[in-house]
Amino acid sequence: MSNFLGKRLRIGIAVPSTNTSAQPEMDDMRPFDVTNHIARIVIEDDSLTHQAGFNKVIEDIRRATPDAVRSLRHCGLAAIIAAVSPDGYWKGREAHLALHRELTVAGGGPKIITSADAITSALEALGGVRRIGLISPYLELGDEPVSRFFADSGIEVIATHGLGGRTPSNISHVTLADLRDAVVNVNRPEVEAVVQVGTNVPMAAFAQMAENWIGKPVLSNNAALYWHALRSCGISDPIPDRGVLYEKH
Structure with missing residues (x-):
């Protein structure tokens, strides 16, 4: 029997534990009968003012994201958004593809949506x-x-x-x-x-x-990530007040 909520689509969203913007913004973009399901990528709120701190944040995100994605695998999702910036996953194309494969395994089958692709x-x-x-x-x-x-x-x-x-x-x-x-x-x-x-x-x-x-x-x-998740899963609803990408593509 289908879930009463999320009849059309259920989307997982893995966000850093410090992030307070992605979830409310993506909730505002939900079409009718689409639901969002959140997991936290646990990181420390380290300084970004020096190279060592910046590198640590990026490496912590890379390390913790598979576990966050894995925590969503029993939600019956069609897609999981890894809601981090492109630099969080981009260290050359081969490294990106390898991590994409790792997240796909961790998620148990849903499409993996990253900023790099979106x-x-x-x-x-x-x-x-x-x-x-x-x-x-x-x-x-x-x-x-x-x-x-x-x-x-x-x-x-x-x-x-x-x-x-x-x-x-x-x-x-x-x-x-x-x-x-x-x-x-x-x-x-x-x-x-x-x-x-x-x-x-x-x-x-x-x-x-x-x-x-x-x-x-x-x-x-955030809009590009959520748009890519919807369109990758066959949801083509135009969404008002979110710009030309949502209204025409």
Whole structure:
């Protein structure tokens, strides 16, 4: 007998234990009869202000994600979102594919949705975007691994703006003015789309507003992840107030 809730689709979402943005944003994007089921990727709230601390956070995420995914395997899910930034999974394409296989085994069969795949799929859906303005959640030292992810994918980063997150939990402490300034700073004439990474940055609703005044696609990390999960599982509902990606693709 079918579950009374989640008749159309059940999605697992593994989020870092410091993350307070991904779950509420993805809950706001749920179509009718789709349910979300949360697991925590247990990490410490270490400093992101120096290289050793930044590396430790990334390695802790990589280490703890399979266990979080494994905890969702009995929920009858069609997809599991690993709700972390691209740099959390990108250390060369082969390393990404190996980890994707590991998470698929840990999840017991559901599709595994990562930022690395979701964002590149979204840029393809938007017409094969190849020049972006990039908004990062980090201080300058964290911008390079994020930019490398896009460069390795054949996407040119025209401009970068870091939001200055000092710890994983602190990443969510942004204001609308911070997000506005970030969009303005990366929106160069040659930029085809603005991309925000960092799943603890609460930018999904603001991204849609920003599209209206710059006249270009603005992708938030959480919106791209959830869109990719829905579309990969055959849910094609347009979702209002979430921008051109949800409304037309």
